[in-house]
Amino acid sequence: MASATFLSTLSLANKNYLLLTPTHAYAKGYTNNFRVSNLPSIVVRKEGSVRSQGFVAMQEKGGSTLSDDSRTKTPHVLTVAGSDSGAGAGIQADLKACAARRVYCSTVITALTAQNTVGVQGVSNVPEDFVAQQLKSVLSDMQVDVVKTGMLPSVGIVKTLCKTLREFPVHALVVDPVMVSTSGDVLAGPSILSTFLEELLPMADIITPNLKEASALLNGMQLETVDDMRSAARLLHNMGPKNVLVKGGDLPDSSDAVDILYNGHNFYELHSPRIRTRNSHGTGCSLASSIAAEVAKGYPMLSAVKVAKRFVETALDYSKEIDIGNGPQGPFDHLLRLKSHSQACHRQQPFDPSDLFLYAVTDSRMNKRWGRSIIDAVKAAIDGGATIIQLREKDAETKDFMESAKACLRICHLHGVPLLINDRVDVAIACDADGVHVGQSDMPARVARTLLGPEKIIGVSCKTPEQAEQAWVDGADYIGCGGVYPTNTKENNITVGLNGLKTVCMASKLPVVAIGGIGVSNARAVMEICASNLKGVAVVSALFDRECVQTETRKLHEVLLGSNIGST
Ligand SMILES: Nc1ncnc2c1ncn2[C@@H]1O[C@H](COP(=O)(O)OP(=O)(O)O)[C@@H](O)[C@H]1O
Numbered sequence: 001m002a003s004a005t006f007l008s009t010l011s012l013a014n015k016n017y018l019l020l021t022p023t024h025a026y027a028k029g030y031t032n033n034f035r036v037s038n039l040p041s042i043v044v045r046k047e048g049s050v051r052s053q054g055f056v057a058m059q060e061k062g063g064s065t066l067s068d069d070s071r072t073k074t075p076h077v078l079t080v081a082g083s084d085s086g087a088g089a090g091i092q093a094d095l096k097a098c099a100a101r102r103v104y105c106s107t108v109i110t111a112l113t114a115q116n117t118v119g120v121q122g123v124s125n126v127p128e129d130f131v132a133q134q135l136k137s138v139l140s141d142m143q144v145d146v147v148k149t150g151m152l153p154s155v156g157i158v159k160t161l162c163k164t165l166r167e168f169p170v171h172a173l174v175v176d177p178v179m180v181s182t183s184g185d186v187l188a189g190p191s192i193l194s195t196f197l198e199e200l201l202p203m204a205d206i207i208t209p210n211l212k213e214a215s216a217l218l219n220g221m222q223l224e225t226v227d228d229m230r231s232a233a234r235l236l237h238n239m240g241p242k243n244v245l246v247k248g249g250d251l252p253d254s255s256d257a258v259d260i261l262y263n264g265h266n267f268y269e270l271h272s273p274r275i276r277t278r279n280s281h282g283t284g285c286s287l288a289s290s291i292a293a294e295v296a297k298g299y300p301m302l303s304a305v306k307v308a309k310r311f312v313e314t315a316l317d318y319s320k321e322i323d324i325g326n327g328p329q330g331p332f333d334h335l336l337r338l339k340s341h342s343q344a345c346h347r348q349q350p351f352d353p354s355d356l357f358l359y360a361v362t363d364s365r366m367n368k369r370w371g372r373s374i375i376d377a378v379k380a381a382i383d384g385g386a387t388i389i390q391l392r393e394k395d396a397e398t399k400d401f402m403e404s405a406k407a408c409l410r411i412c413h414l415h416g417v418p419l420l421i422n423d424r425v426d427v428a429i430a431c432d433a434d435g436v437h438v439g440q441s442d443m444p445a446r447v448a449r450t451l452l453g454p455e456k457i458i459g460v461s462c463k464t465p466e467q468a469e470q471a472w473v474d475g476a477d478y479i480g481c482g483g484v485y486p487t488n489t490k491e492n493n494i495t496v497g498l499n500g501l502k503t504v505c506m507a508s509k510l511p512v513v514a515i516g517g518i519g520v521s522n523a524r525a526v527m528e529i530c531a532s533n534l535k536g537v538a539v540v541s542a543l544f545d546r547e548c549v550q551t552e553t554r555k556l557h558e559v560l561l562g563s564n565i566g567s568t
């Protein structure tokens with residue numbers, strides 16, 4: 001939409017720079033996070049008149065960067081749409097879709113709707129001049145990449161939008177011509193049609209009508225087949241938008257959800273399996289926002305539409321069992337997070353340090369030696385009284401490891417025992433384990449925390465107070481300290497002894513589990529160092545390098561019960 005003109009040049013540190021508005025820089029592809037190779041980097045000044053005038057300073061070809069305070073452009077979608085109090089569609093769906101697709105989303109609200117899973121009970125339009133004020137507030141300050149429109153309930157609002165977009169051009173415009181909600185309620189009446197067709201559509205980079213909306217824009221044309229959708233796409237394209245996506249979510253008798261994309265040259269028939277679900281309220285809004293998000297990241301339109309469609313399909317599939325509201329059409333879960341909390345078998349308690357009491361760590365070689373599966377080993381340890389399990393499967397193939405981890409997780413959760421994975425954060429994520437245990441040379445706990453999120457348990461092996469301090473800073477939940485005694489389980493492992501264990505316990509606020517050569521004969525001595533944050537012992541060989549895991553675990557459990565763990 002924007003034509004790129006350089007506004008002026010600027011001399012800084014004896015070098016010449018071109019000054020562009022953010023929009024112009026964008027239109028030329030001069031941004032860091034755009035997939036435009038061999039272009040000079042762009043630098044946004046944080047302070048001073050350059051930035052405050054809303055300019056982007058761009059280096060002339062080559063050379064070093066303008067200053068150290070360079071900023072990367074955050075992809076930004078502005079949605080101009082109606083609010084849905086039930087939060088399934090409209091502004092609320094747009095915000096969630098953009099968050100899920102990882103772009104920033106600002107909002108201009110055109111109408112308030114009182115809406116739920118039953119339907120729309122009321123609509124109150126925002127006055128035109130206040131829509132104009134919101135648009136100006138956002139567009140004059142923030143570097144919006146893509147504007148996405150949803151419910152535009154009056155001619156005045158459509159006109160205001162078109163006027164403002166001419167004043168503040170953006171990189172792309174995605175128009176979802178929302179007219180009637182799936183529940184059948186009118187959100188924008190036929191009176192807006194002519195302004196829509198004459199003013200807004202010609203500015204659009206893509207329009208995304210569903211079958212009813214395509215029909216309304218085409219004077220009531222009947223749309224019942226994929227061929228009808230193609231004809232509609234061609235006719236709508238003649239009205240000026242660069243791309244047309246006719247959505248077939250409501251196409252009767254189709255086992256796939258088929259959409260037709262037409263760019264004036266080619267037709268693309270996009271299929272995804274039709275998800276059988278009641279929770280499809282807001283699919284159209286979410287699809288359009290996701291397209292806008294991908295375009296804002298710099299993807300071409302075809303890729304943007306494909307990714308967006310795949311995202312909606314995945315979210316619908318994930319959200320099949322979500323139960324919100326009593327009406328015929330429920331919302332879905334854009335962030336794919338709700339279900340795990342409602343699943344009965346999911347561990348919901350936060351980390352409890354007393355879980356470290358009898359910490360069983362599996363070992364694939366020992367299991368092989370004794371001819372037992374990892375699942376049998378875990379079952380036996382839990383039956384014997386283990387309070388937390390760590391899977392330490394150094395030799396396992398990833399696929400086998402994942403499968404066994406999933407099976408172990410089911411067993412652990414049946415018994416309320418947390419399951420951690422040694423080293424393999426990827427496996428922990430893939431099977432939704434309760435957490436990970438990492439060593440000093442594994443992925444840093446801080447990075448694991450970012451990947452796993454705030455609730456998962458993270459333990460770190462530490463031998464020194466410095467390492468213990470770092471574990472705390474990195475957001476670990478507990479420390480594994482050892483080897484307390486010499487052990488064959490780990491090669492070249494330095495033994496810290498009871499003194500080393502005590503030093504780490506005293507230096508840290510974190511709960512500690514002792515590890516290394518501990519068994520029935522010496523567990524009591526370990527616990528008698530009397531540190532209040534020493535919560536238990538972690539054991540490998542003394543449980544798993546034995547004929548009967550359950551018996552050995554039970555014996556150790558009894559010894560530990562007789563000690564004064566964490567009581568001082
Ligand atoms: N049950 C479903 N399974 C998979 N995809 C669907 C389903 N329903 C709709 N879609 C897809 O969601 C997007 C929105 O389509 P649609 O529901 O037709 O729009 P609207 O919400 O505007 O009525 C389209 O890509 C469509 O193919």
Ligand SMILES: Cc1ncc(COP(=O)(O)O)c(N)n1
Pocket residue numbers: 081082083084089090091113115150151178180181182183187280281282283284285
């Ligand atoms: C505020 C608002 N905007 C858009 C829709 C369309 O969504 P759907 O077609 O899923 O009902 C809606 N119901 N409410």
Ligand SMILES: [Mg+2]
Pocket residue numbers: 182249280281282283284
């Ligand atoms: Mg729909």
